[in-house]
Amino acid sequence: MSINLQTYIDDLFKGYDETAELRDFKEEITSNLFERMNDLIKNGLNEKEAFTKAINELGDITTIANEISKQKRNEVIGEMYIQQELKVDWKHALGYVLAGGILLFGIISALMTYLTTSEISHGLSTLLPFLVISGTAFVFLGLTQETRRNYSMSWIRALIYAIATGLFLFGVNIFVSQFFIKNTPWNGILGVFIPFVLPALGIIGFLLLTEKSRNKPWIVKEQQIMLHHHSQKFSDPETMTKRGLLSGALWIFTFGIFAFVWIIWSIKFAWIVFIFAIVMEMFIELWFQTKHVKR
Secondary structure: OHHHHHHHHHHHOOOOOOOHHHHHHHHHHHHHHHHHHHHHHHOOOOHHHHHHHHHHHHOOOHHHHHHHHHHHHHHHHHHHHHHOOOOOOHHHHHHHHHHHHHHHHHHHHHHHHHHHHOOHHHHHHHHHHHHHHHHHHHHHHHHHOOOOOEOOOOHHHHHHHHHHHHHHHHHHHHHHHHHHOOOOOHHHHHHHHHHHHHHHHHHHHHHHHOOOOOEOHHHHHHHHHHHHHHHHHOOOHHHHHHHHHHHHHHHHHHHHHHHHHHHHOOHHHHOHHHHHHHHHHHHHHHHHHHHHHHO
């Protein structure tokens, strides 16, 4: 009898996180069921009848097991999140201080140049080398530093990211500087913009597309839990249908109001209705989230 009972309990909790709390809970349930079955047998029931009656009296114990398992997961994730707090090593700290000092010096120099010449383009040109150097340094330091969420990136890949960022900043700064110079033709402005910005964006895009995950195990676990919660939330066809109908009605109404305001007044005012629609969409999502949690 005890063997069959233990098998039933093990099957009942198959798939749950095997935590110490869950093991204690299983042992307690097994002991209680065993004692209840003995009492029922003494009162004249056979073993099968006693087993069935004891199980029916037990109710849905998987709900409690779910809470135990979920609570343990949250505790583990919380502990790992706190314990993974990392201090910045002295090399990165020194790098951040130097990069910040270079940027601050560049900003002060640019302001002095602008106040002296009253030309924005001159001030931006003064800022350019300091901005490129500090921006490149910040990107490299940030990517090569291990955080509580991510492992550090290899210095070679981080350096490529940093150089591409430097090219981008150089091109943007040149573009802005040329823009403020009077009577500068657009083909001249774009001529100094395109050779730097487009290659930089291409390199960054390639790096992002070929990027491998640097997330730490606890982050991966947290993402799995969130994905599981999301799949449970949107696996209910009735909820999804209501959500879709409500959202669809909102946007049909929004486009109708947009057209009406455009015709009656002006398009300058018509676009405002989309802001209200986005806000309402967020409230709808919040309402469904709250409703799901209460379940």
